[in-house]
Amino acid sequence: MSDDGSQYSGNRLNAQPSNRGPGSLSEGDRGVLRASGDWIVGHARDLNRQIGRAGTADSIDVGHIGRLDTSGAHLLVKLAEATGAEIENCPDRYRSLIERVAGAEGPPADLPERGNAILRILEALGRGASEAGARTISMVAFLGAVFEAAGRTIMNPRRFxxxxxxxxxxxxxxxxxxxxxxxxxxxxxxxxxxxxxxxxxxxxxxxxxxxxxxxxxxxxxxxxxxxxxxxxxxxxxxxxxxxxxxxxxxxxxxxxxxxxxxxxxxxxxxxxxxxxxxxxxxxxxxxxxxxxxxxxxxxxxxxxxxxxxxxxxxxxxxxxxxxxxxxxxxxxxxxxxxxxxxxxxxxxxxxxxxxxxxxxxxxxxxxxxxxxxxxxxxxxxx
Structure with a gap:
């Protein structure tokens, strides 16, 4: 999503190569938070964790952002709401995107948190056991339906x-x-x-x-x-x-x-x-x-x-x-x-x-x- 006609792939907007790299958030002087790197969906998990650790601030400097897509814009808006800060030094090519995301209802689709590997394995085992139990109960019910149908046929041989x-x-x-x-x-x-x-x-x-x-x-x-x-x-x-x-x-x-x-x-x-x-x-x-x-x-x-x-x-x-x-x-x-x-x-x-x-x-x-x-x-x- 872009308003300046710049080249893009999917919904990731291309910026100057010098600013590219994993998206990051750092604290500057006098209550300023500096956003730099690529704020795109591929870095959304790590950026979301950095936003959770951010404190209060007066402003957010986004002039050093390399690439920005809809998920990154949503994270910037989320950061601004959480810290009570204003977004400043925003490049013109990203301004309309951030404004549209800020006025949209609900966040864009984000990558789910993967969590701990052991917890994922345990979750998969638990889900599999639950599905196996439900399937077993369903099969037993089907077996009962077969016996019921067989009983009806025995009582009424014309059904055979x-x-x-x-x-x-x-x-x-x-x-x-x-x-x-x-x-x-x-x-x-x-x-x-x-x-x-x-x-x-x-x-x-x-x-x-x-x-x-x-x-x-x-x-x-x-x-x-x-x-x-x-x-x-x-x-x-x-x-x-x-x-x-x-x-x-x-x-x-x-x-x-x-x-x-x-x-x-x-x-x-x-x-x-x-x-x-x-x-x-x-x-x-x-x-x-x-x-x-x-x-x-x-x-x-x-x-x-x-x-x-x-x-x-x-x-x-x-x-x-x-x-x-x-x-x-x-x-x-x-x-x-x-x-x-x-x-x-x-x-x-x-x-x-x-x-x-x-x-x-x-x-x-x-x-x-x-x-x-x-x-x-x-x-x-x-």
Missing amino acids: RLTATVRHMEEAGLSAFPIVMLISFLVGVVLAFQGAAQLQRFGAEIFVVNLIGVSVLREIGILLTAIVVAGRSGSAFAAQIGSMKVNEEVDAMRALGLDPMDVLVLPRVLALFLMMGPLAFLADLTGLIGGGLMAWVALDIPPALFAERLAATIPLSALMVGLAKAPVFGALIAMVGCYEGLRTQGSAESLGRQTTRAVVEGIFIVIVADAIFSIFFNLVGI
Whole structure:
């Protein structure tokens, strides 16, 4: 903002180079405060602190100011009001700017105080904890809404949407078989190879069968399946419902008297609830096949001996433990995806953010649930 036609960049006015430098405030003789250097927004914090330490004065000499912008002019006016002094020796190129700022209502935008670094970290941690708590409460409320919708559907089966459920079972379940099989097979190979390298040191190569059987059947198979499904189907659910939110299709659905929980959420939750079991079983099977092939190649353990040792040492409960987790993990992943999709606002940026959150939170919740299952099964002796 300038009245003299001088060159400027943004709202910073250029003065003579000799006066440039960080803005400062010093005390002169006979109650005179001298302002010098660049009084611009980049130095506003430091200048504001200097003004806070200034005492009373009769006048403020601004003849040595280099550059002045709107924030600097506001600080000069603030200094004059705080000290009861008059601004003197003001260059003509800045006079109209100071007069306009003095007559304006409210200060211009200023840079926020950064404060202490430790306090900023603590503030960020506290804000994050508060947001996480609020998000957890919101998710629990959404879980309650899903159970409520399921109860209404059970009481009135005509609300159930069979076609949508079957379609989602195909998209989220059947279409995921190849990638789940491939990843589980490769992880079984890696697990057997690493186990063999360690057990060979002690002459206990045969125990690689126990290692593969317990790890794949109880934990690795279902966790890999859940992670793949969260990245594949959880993100897809969030993106599909989020796009409908952006296009206001969900609002139109409500205007037609349709409940999004019945139309959008329940079919997806039920589809993953039903399909995670077959996916986990397939992951267990291919993981054992991969581990058996590597044991055959690396340790010369033939498939017949591998299968015999597996049946003799690994109880059926190991398989059942993994399969018992599958429906719960599937329902959790679907609910997180739908929840994040329904929270999408009307922008592409929000859609991308909620889709990413659906994947991250889905994997996190699955791992937390798996830890809870492990503690429970350990307590009951399974």
